[in-house]
Amino acid sequence: MNFVITLEDQRIDSLEDLGRKMYLYEDASEALLTSNKFLKFLKEYDYEKYKKLIELNHQKREHEEFIFLAQYIFCPLMNIRHHGYEFNSLEELGEKIINYGPEIDIYLKDFLKFHLLSQYMEMMEYDKSDKKNYLVIKNLEKLFLENENKAYFLLGFILSKCDIITYCKRQYDDVNRFFLEMVLDRNIIAYSSLIDKNQYVLSWLTYLGKISQVDKYQSIINSIKALEENYECRTKISKMVK
Amino acid sequence: MREIEKGLLLAELINPDCIDEKQISSFVSWIKNQDCYHDLVENINDVRKSSSILAKCLYCEYEMINLDKVSSIEEAMIAYYKILYLVQLSTPAFYLNPLLAINKKEKKIRIGEILVKFNNKYIPIDELSLDSSFSFQEKSEFIKEKVLSWKDDVYNRLIKTIRKLKENPRNLPKKRIFSIGHIILGVFYISLIAMFVVTLYTNNQFLNSLYLPKSFSKYTFKHFILLFSMCFAGLGLLIYIVEMIYCAITISKYRKIRNLVFDKEDQLLKIIQKQGDKLQNYLIKNVEKHNKLDLIVDDFSSCLKIYEYLLYLYHINYHCKKIKKDRIWLISKIVLSLTLVFVILLAIYFVYAYFGGVK
Numbered sequence: 102m103n104f105v106i107t108l109e110d111q112r113i114d115s116l117e118d119l120g121r122k123m124y125l126y127e128d129a130s131e132a133l134l135t136s137n138k139f140l141k142f143l144k145e146y147d148y149e150k151y152k153k154l155i156e157l158n159h160q161k162r163e164h165e166e167f168i169f170l171a172q173y174i175f176c177p178l179m180n181i182r183h184h185g186y187e188f189n190s191l192e193e194l195g196e197k198i199i200n201y202g203p204e205i206d207i208y209l210k211d212f213l214k215f216h217l218l219s220q221y222m223e224m225m226e227y228d229k230s231d232k233k234n235y236l237v238i239k240n241l242e243k244l245f246l247e248n249e250n251k252a253y254f255l256l257g258f259i260l261s262k263c264d265i266i267t268y269c270k271r272q273y274d275d276v277n278r279f280f281l282e283m284v285l286d287r288n289i290i291a292y293s294s295l296i297d298k299n300q301y302v303l304s305w306l307t308y309l310g311k312i313s314q315v316d317k318y319q320s321i322i323n324s325i326k327a328l329e330e331n332y333e334c335r336t337k338i339s340k341m342v343k
Numbered sequence: 344m345r346e347i348e349k350g351l352l353l354a355e356l357i358n359p360d361c362i363d364e365k366q367i368s369s370f371v372s373w374i375k376n377q378d379c380y381h382d383l384v385e386n387i388n389d390v391r392k393s394s395s396i397l398a399k400c401l402y403c404e405y406e407m408i409n410l411d412k413v414s415s416i417e418e419a420m421i422a423y424y425k426i427l428y429l430v431q432l433s434t435p436a437f438y439l440n441p442l443l444a445i446n447k448k449e450k451k452i453r454i455g456e457i458l459v460k461f462n463n464k465y466i467p468i469d470e471l472s473l474d475s476s477f478s479f480q481e482k483s484e485f486i487k488e489k490v491l492s493w494k495d496d497v498y499n500r501l502i503k504t505i506r507k508l509k510e511n512p513r514n515l516p517k518k519r520i521f522s523i524g525h526i527i528l529g530v531f532y533i534s535l536i537a538m539f540v541v542t543l544y545t546n547n548q549f550l551n552s553l554y555l556p557k558s559f560s561k562y563t564f565k566h567f568i569l570l571f572s573m574c575f576a577g578l579g580l581l582i583y584i585v586e587m588i589y590c591a592i593t594i595s596k597y598r599k600i601r602n603l604v605f606d607k608e609d610q611l612l613k614i615i616q617k618q619g620d621k622l623q624n625y626l627i628k629n630v631e632k633h634n635k636l637d638l639i640v641d642d643f644s645s646c647l648k649i650y651e652y653l654l655y656l657y658h659i660n661y662h663c664k665k666i667k668k669d670r671i672w673l674i675s676k677i678v679l680s681l682t683l684v685f686v687i688l689l690a691i692y693f694v695y696a697y698f699g700g701v702k
Contacts, residue, residue: 321417
């Protein structure tokens with residue numbers, strides 16, 4: 102049975118091709134996979150895939166997760182693909198995260214947010230063959246619930262196995278040299294606001310094993326922050342009372 | 344806290360050598376300009392004056408902060424943390440014991456404003472009363488424990504002071520207003536004067552012999568002795584009466600307080616207990632009805648009376664070392680001596696006159 106599917110301006114003539122290209126046209130793909138016409142066609146064309154798709158459709162999932170998992174129904178042995186990104190290995194994904202730093206790509210965040218990476222590993226049976234990495238990713242998914250940015254950057258450093266941090270287009274592999282430069286007058290303000298806003302530097306230090314220093318830092322800062330908020334609140338109340 | 348110091352802190356924790364003194368002193372200057380620092384310095388004056396144990400702990404903590412000796416960003420951060428912590432606790436509402444509020448500021452605080460640690464948070468008692476997420480039983484048990492801790496605090500502090508006072512019993516001896524000596528002296532003076540009066544009105548012959556001449560040139564030795572004896576006896580009695588009144592006033596207060604403090608510790612305990620129960624009942628009654636607690640601390644500070652008694656004894660103990668012999672005592676002794684001298688002379692004269700026949 103021959104067929105032609107059109108995703109936006111792209112002609113697709115096989116289900117495998119559909120699976121390979123869905124990550125480029127996510128909205129159109131969702132519209133297609135949920136349409137009655139396509140489902141009717143799929144039921145006749147490939148009942149197994151139809152059953153899997155229906156089961157996936159009936160589960161409560163976010164749009165991003167649905168598309169990610171659906172593409173592997175049509176093309177099971179495929180590399181990692183999501184929202185325009187394609188990675189042939191976990192390392193490539195890690196490198197992409199780090200190279201994009203200290204900025205955060207919200208689509209790369211989806212790998213932890215919607216458990217896409219762990220589900221991919223389960224589909225490819227890497228959870229048994231590469232148990233260590235699988236457990237790391239499961240732990241990072243838990244950490245994501247507490248601290249999104251820290252989990253995100255840690256994922257990048259762990260997958261890329263890279264000790265180097267890139268900041269202002271410069272690479273630093275030596276922690277001491279990095280901080281010596283950061284405390285200079287020309288860098289201090291930007292660097293300090295970066296630490297406060299995202300976890301790029303802290304995740305790098307955690308990856309390098311400076312966990313005790315990072316914990317100490319966060320403990321001091323969080324304690325002072327809580328007291329400052331409390332003090333401001335009480336000062337406001339006492340002013341209102343007066 | 345400025346963002347710069349956050350960055351410096353992290354840098355220092357990883358590479359301590361990358362921070363210079365200029366950055367540390369800039370941070371310290373910033374801390375000293377903060378409102379929280381100024382507020383703490385202002386509040387600590389009242390904390391120092393308070394007698395509460397919590398206040399003393401707070402003051403010790405404050406003394407340990409020394410911004411001028413800070414040598415790293417981390418130390419400055421810890422000092423800043425302590426300042427923020429202490430400034431919020433350095434209000435009388437936190438360290439005050441309502442059963443023993445001493446200074447005027449503490450006495451005016453409402454019971455509802457006092458901070459208590461409930462469910463791991465410091466909250467005013469008003470908030471505890473108005474909060475309906477906890478059962479009345481939980482709150483009343485907490486209140487009982489808290490009031491008991493306040494009572495124990497008062498009792499321990501007072502007992503400590505009493506024991507210190509008892510270390511030097513000679514400085515605070517038992518004093519009686521009317522000792523045996525005083526009674527004998529009183530009897531002596533009264534008898535002497537009674538004797539003169541009775542003799543004057545019953546024995547005409549003696550009266551004639553005792554008749555004081557109008558002209559001074561006719562005065563004989565016996566006239567002078569008689570005159571002086573009567574004068575000193577009268578003066579002695581007067582001074583005796585004045586001395587007794589004076590002792591009654593000064594020593595009775597001392598005796599009452601000393602007896603209460605030294606010998607009647609159980610009565611002190613009863614006062615503390617009664618005051619604690621009054622406070623507890625007030626708290627429980629209003630917490631049950633979710634009312635605000637508007638009475639002030641002064642309404643429950645009867646234990647302050649005991650504190651004032653101890654201060655009184657402490658003052659005597661510290662300043663006086665022993666109960667001084669005052670001027671009235673000295674004068675009365677002089678007058679007594681002179682009275683005795685002239686009475687003895689008079690007696691000798693009459694014995695001589697009776698046996699020797701002097702006219």
